[in-house]
Amino acid sequence: xxKSMLKILVTATAVCTALxxxxxxxxxxxxxxxxxxxxxxxxxxxxxxNLNVLVEGGLIKTISADMPDTTGATVIEGNGKTLMPGLxxxxxxxxxxxxxxxxxxxxxxxxxxxRSVLAVEHFLMDGFTSVRxxxxxxxxxxxxxxxxxxxxxxxxxxxxxxxxxxxHGDFRDRFDMGWSPRAGSDIGNWEKLGxxxxxxGVPEVLKAVRINLRHGATQIKIMAxxxxxxxxxxxxxxxxxxxxxxxxxEAAADWGTYVGAHIFTDRAINxxxxxxxxxxxxxxxxxxxxxxxxxxxxxxxxxxxxGLSPGLLENPNMPKDKLPLVKMLLEKYKDVGRTMLDAGVxxxxxxxxxxxxxxxxxxxxxxxxxRTQMFGGGKNNYDGNFEVLKQLTSIAGExxxxxxxxxxAPGKLGVVEVGATADLIxxxxxxxxxxxxxxxxxxxxxxxxxxxxxxxxxxxxxMKEGVIYKxxx
Numbered sequence: 001x002x003k004s005m006l007k008i009l010v011t012a013t014a015v016c017t018a019l020x021x022x023x024x025x026x027x028x029x030x031x032x033x034x035x036x037x038x039x040x041x042x043x044x045x046x047x048x049x050n051l052n053v054l055v056e057g058g059l060i061k062t063i064s065a066d067m068p069d070t071t072g073a074t075v076i077e078g079n080g081k082t083l084m085p086g087l088x089x090x091x092x093x094x095x096x097x098x099x100x101x102x103x104x105x106x107x108x109x110x111x112x113x114x115r116s117v118l119a120v121e122h123f124l125m126d127g128f129t130s131v132r133x134x135x136x137x138x139x140x141x142x143x144x145x146x147x148x149x150x151x152x153x154x155x156x157x158x159x160x161x162x163x164x165x166x167x168h169g170d171f172r173d174r175f176d177m178g179w180s181p182r183a184g185s186d187i188g189n190w191e192k193l194g195x196x197x198x199x200x201g202v203p204e205v206l207k208a209v210r211i212n213l214r215h216g217a218t219q220i221k222i223m224a225x226x227x228x229x230x231x232x233x234x235x236x237x238x239x240x241x242x243x244x245x246x247x248x249x250e251a252a253a254d255w256g257t258y259v260g261a262h263i264f265t266d267r268a269i270n271x272x273x274x275x276x277x278x279x280x281x282x283x284x285x286x287x288x289x290x291x292x293x294x295x296x297x298x299x300x301x302x303x304x305x306x307g308l309s310p311g312l313l314e315n316p317n318m319p320k321d322k323l324p325l326v327k328m329l330l331e332k333y334k335d336v337g338r339t340m341l342d343a344g345v346x347x348x349x350x351x352x353x354x355x356x357x358x359x360x361x362x363x364x365x366x367x368x369x370x371r372t373q374m375f376g377g378g379k380n381n382y383d384g385n386f387e388v389l390k391q392l393t394s395i396a397g398e399x400x401x402x403x404x405x406x407x408x409a410p411g412k413l414g415v416v417e418v419g420a421t422a423d424l425i426x427x428x429x430x431x432x433x434x435x436x437x438x439x440x441x442x443x444x445x446x447x448x449x450x451x452x453x454x455x456x457x458x459x460x461x462x463m464k465e466g467v468i469y470k471x472x473x
Contacts, residue, residue, distance in 0.1 A: 037078035042393035086129025086423030088396035091350035095136035120152025129423035135161035137194030159212035168223035224261035291343035304352035311445035337374030361451035426461035
């Protein structure tokens with residue numbers, strides 16, 4: 001374990017040796033009192049000044065201007081710093097932690113697993129206390145974090161994304177399929193590694209969904225449209241028939257949870273809505289009317305807005321032959337963030353974390369800034385900082401709660417209120433005025449310094465379920 005991480009854990013609620021650290025379970029932790037803090041509650045465009053927040057047993061017990069009984073509590077003097085909900089990333093791929101071109105021919109699950117431990121540590125130190133993994137074999141990672149064996153955010157895993165033949169999750173090589181169903185190979189390395197499950201027809205879709213649920217999926221991910229990083233599916237395509245889509249939704253509903261769909265266009269989104277899909281991943285290329293339908297149906301849109309940034313043209317995972325189309329789409333949909341807000345649909349933060357550790361962390365930090373540009377201003381003069389802060393906290397927390405009985409959190413997420421899960425960060429600064437206190441003031445993507453060498457000093461405390469994992473006060 002890195003010396004910096006060991007030092008962080010020693011100052012936190014943990015028992016450490018020279019070789020390993022065992023983080024105390026939340027229910028074993030004593031009370032913690034955050035004294036004299038300014039609270040951003042995750043829902044309102046303001047700070048509540050000079051409050052005291054008492055945490056006990058992994059939950060927020062009291063919030064008051066009066067000083068509660070602090071007998072036996074660890075007291076943290078906030079000195080007017082901002083206490084706010086832990087950040088939430090609604091769409092990541094923790095196990096796709098290298099470039100596709102390197103993973104498929106050169107790596108096995110151990111390469112991916114080792115790097116994933118580093119990835120989740122960095123997420124937590126950057127203030128992210130929950131993430132929703134939307135494709136990949138992240139079940140073991142989630143289990144070991146929950147057990148306290150390794151350090152990271154709470155993970156909501158989807159497992160292998162479910163895709164039709166020729167769909168966004170079909171990563172077999174060009175001639176693996178041959179010329180006919182009988183001549184082709186049933187499975188490629190992408191599926192062997194646990195990233196995808198190619199399933200055609202209702203019976204295969206049901207089986208793929210149920211396998212993910214068996215492994216512990218908190219929600220299901222299907223590929224319902226084309227994409228930019230895949231081999232064979234143009235971005236305008238609609239994938240999965242209505243019968244197949246509805247079968248996936250029904251199987252997830254039988255387990256008390258829901259389906260999220262990789263999707264882009266009006267046609268594909270409306271098919272998903274008809275079947276009851278609840279989260280629409282990416283979904284850039286739709287109309288205000290379609291976004292309004294998602295909102296009325298109680299659904300969420302999860303766009304990674306770096307996908308509409310000029311930096312996308314520098315992404316090593318982007319096939320060169322798709323660059324002209326990307327350039328056209330960047331211009332055509334430059335106002336889509338404000339269109340979503342105008343439509344009244346709820347939008348959750350997502351970084352679509354994927355690729356090498358350095359590039360993916362850079363994208364996540366950049367995403368926080370870039371969203372303020374895409375969701376700010378417009379005819380309704382949206383406050384970009386506030387809109388993004390809601391997406392990072394309360395809106396994302398509502399979205400995660402749709403997992404119902406599969407939800408691993410003990411209480412509400414993304415808010416500072418009595419009874420909510422004690423996922424909290426203490427920030428030196430006011431993110432409503434300067435969002436840069438949450439991302440090291442990153443305003444560029446690839447031009448950033450290496451995130452591994454540049455910790456976010458303004459995020460001084462990170463608490464998850466009442467346990468402090470970072471304390472640099």
